[in-house]
Every structure is written in C-alpha cells, then in structure tokens.
Amino acid sequence: NAGVTQTPKFQVLKTGQSMTLQCAQDMNHNSMYWYRQDPGMGLRLIYYSASEGTTDKGEVPNGYNVSRLNKREFSLRLESAAPSQTSVYFCASSQGGDSPLHFGNGTRLTVT
Amino acid sequence: QKEVEQNSGPLSVPEGAIASLNCTYSDRGSQSFFWYRQYSGKSPELIMFIYSNGDKEDGRFTAQLNKASQYVSLLIRDSQPSDSATYLCAVTGSGGSNYKLTFGKGTLLTVNP
Numbered sequence: 001n002a003g004v005t006q007t008p009k010f011q012v013l014k015t016g017q018s019m020t021l022q023c024a025q026d027m028n029h030n031s032m033y034w035y036r037q038d039p040g041m042g043l044r045l046i047y048y049s050a051s052e053g054t055t056d057k058g059e060v061p062n063g064y065n066v067s068r069l070n071k072r073e074f075s076l077r078l079e080s081a082a083p084s085q086t087s088v089y090f091c092a093s094s095q096g097g098d099s100p101l102h103f104g105n106g107t108r109l110t111v112t
Numbered sequence: 113q114k115e116v117e118q119n120s121g122p123l124s125v126p127e128g129a130i131a132s133l134n135c136t137y138s139d140r141g142s143q144s145f146f147w148y149r150q151y152s153g154k155s156p157e158l159i160m161f162i163y164s165n166g167d168k169e170d171g172r173f174t175a176q177l178n179k180a181s182q183y184v185s186l187l188i189r190d191s192q193p194s195d196s197a198t199y200l201c202a203v204t205g206s207g208g209s210n211y212k213l214t215f216g217k218g219t220l221l222t223v224n225p
Binding site for chain 2: 033040090
C-alpha cells in the first residue's frame with residue numbers, strides 16, 4: 001500500500017520550459033489536491049479536485065493547470081516555468097468532505 | 113482570505129517537558145481542525161484532528177478546541193527529541209469549502225536532550 005505517490009522527486013527546469021508533475025493514490029480517495037510550500041509562506045493550495053471529473057482553483061493557481069485523469073491520478077502542469085515557481089510541491093488526497101489529507105513525498109522543483 | 117495564524121517559533125523545550133503549540137483562525141464557520149507534523153525535508157503527516165469543542169487525547173498528544181475563541185492548541189507531554197519538527201495547524205473552510213484546508217505557516221519545535 002503505497003498511499004500517495006509523486007513523480008519526479010527532483011526536477012530542474014529552465015525558464016520557459018514545461019513539465020508535468022504526476023500524482024497517484026491507491027487509497028480509493030475521492031478528493032485530491034496540489035499544494036506548494038515555500039519558506040515563510042507555508043502550504044498554499046494550487047488546485048484541487050473534490051471528486052473525479054471536477055477541478056477547481058485554490059489560492060495560487062496562476063501559471064498552473066491540472067488534470068484529474070481518473071479517480072487515482074491528478075497531474076499538475078507548468079506550461080512555461082518561471083523562477084517564481086521554484087518550490088516544493090505536494091500532492092495530497094482525502095476521502096472528501098472534511099476528512100484529513102494524506103500527503104505524498106513531494107517534488108522539489110527548481111526553475112533557473 | 114481565510115487565515116490561520118501560528119507562532120513561528122522556534123519553541124524550545126527540555127526533554128520531558130510539556131510543549132504547547134497554539135493556533136488561531138479567522139473563519140468562524142470552520143468545523144474541522146488538524147495538526148500535522150513535518151520533519152525537515154519530509155512531507156506533513158497527520159498527528160490529530162478535532163471537530164468538537166474541548167479536549168481530545170491520543171497518547172502523549174492532546175488537541176484542544178475553543179470555537180468561541182477561534183483557537184486550537186496542541187499539547188505534547190513528555191516531549192522527546194524525536195518530537196523536534198515543524199507543527200502545522202490546518203483548518204477547513206466553511207460551508208461549501210469544507211474540503212479546502214488552509215494551513216498555518218507552522219511552529220518549529222526543538223526538544224533539547
């Protein structure tokens with residue numbers, strides 16, 4: 001039982017490059033989330049998917065897109081990376097409603 | 113913008129002491145409250161959740177909630193060096209946003225042997 005799996009663990013991009021962060025959960029959870037964590041800023045919600053087939057913006061969605069591919073998978077895409085997107089990205093899932101979140105191990109992204 | 117406030121610390125306590133971590137929130141309609149622990153370079157892991165006013169105990173950890181004061185706290189008894197980490201308070205939104213968690217910036221706890 002892997003829980004929430006994120007790939008890759010580390011990535012370095014040049015400004016303007018694109019990439020997709022992958023996330024999959026095997027807990028049969030309904031809701032999935034993408035957060036970014038920056039020093040002094042805490043965890044901030046980028047996008048979330050309350051259930052399969054739905055996505056919605058969080059606190060800091062600009063520069064990102066998401067796809068809820070199926071119940072298990074929720075990907076985050078950076079179309080044109082900027083240095084301001086240097087961060088640690090966490091995917092999380094929950095049963096839904098006000099259930100606790102379960103986090104993946106994170107992706108450390110550096111944009112130069 | 114809903115806010116969750118925590119003292120950033122660092123909070124330093126000796127081994128065996130009680131560590132007290134505090135959190136206030138702005139959304140009076142929030143119903144669910146969570147404490148996560150995050151070791152340096154790792155992902156957040158759930159320690160406790162509390163939904164009702166009062167205290168909830170789990171081993172060495174006690175969560176306390178006072179919705180009238182919009183205040184939630186975490187007490188760690190018999191603190192151990194392995195408890196040294198950043199503790200994140202998280203609060204759900206109200207109404208239709210109840211599945212959106214807002215996190216505080218965290219309190220760094222150091223337990224000294």
